[in-house]
């Protein structure tokens with residue numbers, strides 16, 4: 001019999017990480033993600049793992065770097081201001097080709113901002129955050145089940161491609177309780193072994209070095225071309241999205257994470273009123289499902305992108321759609337009281353279905 | 361008569377020339393660390409954490425596994441390494457800009473947690489790699505490229521004595537300051553480094569050795585004058601000694 005639990009999204013992340021064999025957690029408290037370190041601090045010691053409440057987010061990500069350099073599955077979690085601090089370490093991990101999971105239960109900004117649900121970190125997550133022009137795998141769950149499933153997937157992809165992975169969610173998904181089926185983890189049979197990992201096991205074989213410094217003539221260029229090729233491959237093989245009701249849609253609504261959840265309800269209401277609306281929900285934000293947008297907009301020419309920010313993902317949507325598709329944007333800056341209701345989105349959907357709204 | 365080898369390259373060091381400037385004492389400290397690894401026959405189970413500074417090429421000289429840390433973060437990286445490989449010897453090798461400026465938070469908390477690490481802190485009173493700027497350890501009145509009239513403590517603050525500072529923390533098992541400017545001091549430095557690694561082998565907690573070294577290039581001195589400056593100016597401000605030693609037994 002498959003177990004069914006009723007848990008918070010944040011707890012589902014922690015459970016997914018433990019299921020995937022992560023035994024090293026390093027973090028620093030910040031709302032609204034504290035359920036994750038609290039869960040890990042209780043469970044990891046019993047599993048023979050290590051939990052450290054570090055002195056800062058900077059220290060946390062560097063502990064992840066160290067543990068990952070030894071081949072262990074390791075993670076950290078935080079929220080927006082803390083993720084800013086981790087960007088240095090994420091860049092070093094990307095440059096050193098180290099896997100590792102970073103969870104961002106995003107809050108509003110800029111600055112101290114607020115603790116409300118937010119999608120203000122799309123740019124930070126997807127466009128490289130730290131210095132040097134690297135990419136990381138970014139997945140955006142829209143349910144408690146996906147918090148678990150995508151966490152597990154993120155570890156596998158992170159290991160396979162040797163790059164950091166991020167779960168991007170917010171308090172709506174992190175704090176909400178839903179049913180969860182915690183599927184047992186089956187490691188993919190073809191996951192490459194970590195022959196690069198520092199062993200420290202007493203062997204006097206070939207020296208192993210984990211580094212991101214390349215000073216020799218042409219070395220860094222070659223290294224970056226290799227990383228670039230990896231990102232291309234990631235796009236080819238690991239892009240994930242969900243489509244619903246696009247077959248006959250006049251209007252394609254797109255949103256990720258928490259707003260996709262609200263948009264889905266609005267679309268259902270619209271359908272009940274006879275409006276032909278469909279949803280294209282990016283599940284991975286990097287790699288971005290650009291090809292899916294191109295294909296869908298060969299047919300559906302009106303696109304409405306909804307975000308809990310003033311327009312970030314919409315840039316990638318505009319770059320992806322067919323030339324003659326019109327992309328509109330509806331969003332609000334995150335903050336107390338700015339989470340849209342299904343009725344509010346329904347109004348937007350109605351306007352875009354009926355009116356000849358263009359551009360935006 | 362049978363020839364007996366009395367001096368050889370430690371096996372933990374590679375047989376390569378270093379990039380260090382003439383008279384730079386990073387090389388001496390490298391050798392002392394390598395001799396210690398040989399002593400414990402530990403090169404195969406040692407993981408070094410390289411920092412950002414003139415010593416970043418640790419892996420080019422030591423024949424051991426190495427991970428490179430961001431500037432100042434070596435103690436946090438080493439913490440992650442040590443928590444995974446508890447039976448390995450893990451050490452960081454950091455300059456004064458790296459450890460006593462940008463990395464103060466990481467070093468203090470690694471010490472305070474009593475992480476089973478050995479930290480080799482190379483204090484040359486300047487930022488060597490970036491061309492001789494003022495460091496947190498630059499002496500009062502010392503001229504650098506960003507304190508051309510000499511360090512003014514009224515506006516630049518005072519040099520930090522890290523070995524004494526870390527000795528105040530309960531997690532620090534061993535904290536000492538040594539120099540390598542004379543044969544006697546080199547012997548003492550070797551003993552301190554051996555002790556600091558020994559504490560890790562015995563699982564006693566965090567061990568720290570500050571080594572006062574020259575940077576002739578950025579001090580604008582020839583190697584001999586730079587070496588003399590250690591005794592004349594640096595040691596008077598940064599006294600040599602052991603500031604904490606929680607060995608339980610006095611050896």
Ligand SMILES: Cc1ncc(C[n+]2csc(CCOP(=O)(O)OP(=O)(O)O)c2C)c(N)n1
Pocket residue numbers: 412413414415431454455456457458459482484486487488489490495
């Ligand atoms: C985040 C960051 N800031 C600044 C630098 C530039 N930088 C490289 S080495 C260094 C300091 C080197 O001085 P020290 O730690 O004393 O070591 P030394 O070179 O003297 O051995 C600095 C500031 C950097 N690499 N990264």
Ligand code: SF4
Pocket residue numbers: 379380381383384385386414484488489574575576577578
């Ligand atoms: S710049 Fe100074 S610390 Fe760096 S190698 Fe030269 S002498 Fe040594």
